[in-house]
Amino acid sequence: MKLTINKNSAKWMQLPRDVLVGHGVLEEVGDVCRDLKLKGNALIVTGSTTQDVAGKRVSRLLEDAGNSTETVLTCRATMEEVDKLMEKALNTEATFLLGVGSGRSIDLAKLASTRLEIPFISVPTAASHDGIASSRASVIDNGKNASIQAQAPLAVIADTEIISAAPYRFLAAGCGDIISNYTAVLDWELASRLRNEYFGEYAAALSRMAARVVIENADSIKPDHETSARLVVKALVSNGVAMSIAGSSRPASGSEHMFSHALDRIAPKAALHGEQCGVGTIMMMYLHGGNWQEIRDALKKIGAPTNAEELGIEDKYIIEALLQAHSIRPDRYTILGNGLTLSAAEKVARITKVIN
Numbered sequence: 001m002k003l004t005i006n007k008n009s010a011k012w013m014q015l016p017r018d019v020l021v022g023h024g025v026l027e028e029v030g031d032v033c034r035d036l037k038l039k040g041n042a043l044i045v046t047g048s049t050t051q052d053v054a055g056k057r058v059s060r061l062l063e064d065a066g067n068s069t070e071t072v073l074t075c076r077a078t079m080e081e082v083d084k085l086m087e088k089a090l091n092t093e094a095t096f097l098l099g100v101g102s103g104r105s106i107d108l109a110k111l112a113s114t115r116l117e118i119p120f121i122s123v124p125t126a127a128s129h130d131g132i133a134s135s136r137a138s139v140i141d142n143g144k145n146a147s148i149q150a151q152a153p154l155a156v157i158a159d160t161e162i163i164s165a166a167p168y169r170f171l172a173a174g175c176g177d178i179i180s181n182y183t184a185v186l187d188w189e190l191a192s193r194l195r196n197e198y199f200g201e202y203a204a205a206l207s208r209m210a211a212r213v214v215i216e217n218a219d220s221i222k223p224d225h226e227t228s229a230r231l232v233v234k235a236l237v238s239n240g241v242a243m244s245i246a247g248s249s250r251p252a253s254g255s256e257h258m259f260s261h262a263l264d265r266i267a268p269k270a271a272l273h274g275e276q277c278g279v280g281t282i283m284m285m286y287l288h289g290g291n292w293q294e295i296r297d298a299l300k301k302i303g304a305p306t307n308a309e310e311l312g313i314e315d316k317y318i319i320e321a322l323l324q325a326h327s328i329r330p331d332r333y334t335i336l337g338n339g340l341t342l343s344a345a346e347k348v349a350r351i352t353k354v355i356n
């Protein structure tokens with residue numbers, strides 16, 4: 001028997017230590033820091049909207065708990081912003097960072113704290129993708145979108161009162177990111193069969209389970225509904241755990257993510273990450289010969305986009321992204337193989353009703 005060795009696997013699985021999900025848990029931020037022995041100066045990384053949604057409150061709560069705080073407002077997820085944050089953290093002698101907001105603020109705090117080798121806490125204000133609890137970060141580096149291995153948050157504080165009050169589009173996008181686990185795992189299995197790549201049964205099972213839970217509950221995921229926010233946040237946290245166990249993003253990112261990453265590069269105005277991944281999953285499931293209609297129906301029930309028009313992206317960019325997707329990450333083997341022909345790309349997009 002030939003053994004496969006997980007060359008990508010992390011030497012140890014880095015997981016958040018405290019995960020708080022529920023109504024009003026933001027109030028616990030001081031206690032969480034105490035529990036984790038985080039003392040001294042906190043640097044809060046947030047955005048112009050999210051500072052009012054949660055950032056200012058986090059600052060007040062931490063100061064009440066005896067910490068001093070500085071706040072930095074971010075507007076772009078770039079490596080230059082990471083450098084600026086690191087400088088600010090060093091100048092203010094920050095002992096830990098908090099990312100308060102959605103993907104951009106959390107990723108910037110994640111990367112800056114990783115490089116400074118100090119802890120960080122993730123405080124999502126929207127459940128738009130699984131970066132809220134994972135050890136991956138996405139930023140623009142030298143003009144290109146880069147997915148980088150980083151540290152996992154030491155704690156995740158996901159207040160469902162705040163998350164359910166965010167624009168519903170974010171929660172629906174989070175569902176798209178979770179549903180995409182189905183094709184990500186199919187791609188991973190394929191790579192294991194065709195390339196003898198390491199396949200992690202446990203991480204794959206966890207990943208599939210999160211997607212199944214969201215699909216089975218698609219009817220009950222609704223706007224302004226804390227139970228929906230709680231379900232989606234838990235599935236997103238579980239995705240972060242699956243990636244940590246795998247030591248890579250394989251359980252949650254396959255050909256459908258490569259399609260989304262290609263759209264980010266090509267489309268003049270990209271949609272949300274999870275929205276693009278959801279539409280990608282419909283098409284990649286068709287290529288896998290699976291039940292793409294089930295994916296489409298679930299996304300429709302949730303109220304997430306299922307076609308180019310709903311993404312706000314012209315058909316020609318969908319086709320171009322399908323043609324370029326395989327080259328986004330040449331070392332990640334997927335159903336896209338060495339690439340689709342133009343006629344195959346048009347066929348999958350038409351049959352699955354992504355374009356007319």
Ligand SMILES: NC(=O)C1=CN([C@@H]2O[C@H](COP(=O)(O)OP(=O)(O)OC[C@H]3O[C@@H](n4cnc5c(N)ncnc54)[C@H](OP(=O)(O)O)[C@@H]3O)[C@@H](O)[C@H]2O)C=CC1
Nearest residue numbers: 047048049050077102103104125126128131136137138166
């Ligand atoms: N680490 C990972 O695995 C992944 C990372 N990403 C990265 O995450 C980023 C995209 O994240 P995403 O969350 O989709 O978008 P953004 O972080 O860009 O947030 C979108 C907007 O939503 C606003 N917002 C957030 N929460 C609320 C709220 N409660 N009420 C009102 N407005 C709110 C933000 O405000 P404000 O301006 O105040 O922040 C921002 O303007 C990209 O940088 C992408 O590369 C994407 C996928 C995976």
Ligand SMILES: O=C(CO)COP(=O)(O)O
Nearest residue numbers: 130136147249252253257
């Ligand atoms: O978005 C992700 C998982 O949902 C992260 O995956 P990537 O490795 O493609 O950035």
Ligand SMILES: [Zn+2]
Nearest residue numbers: 129130177277
């Ligand atoms: Zn994703």
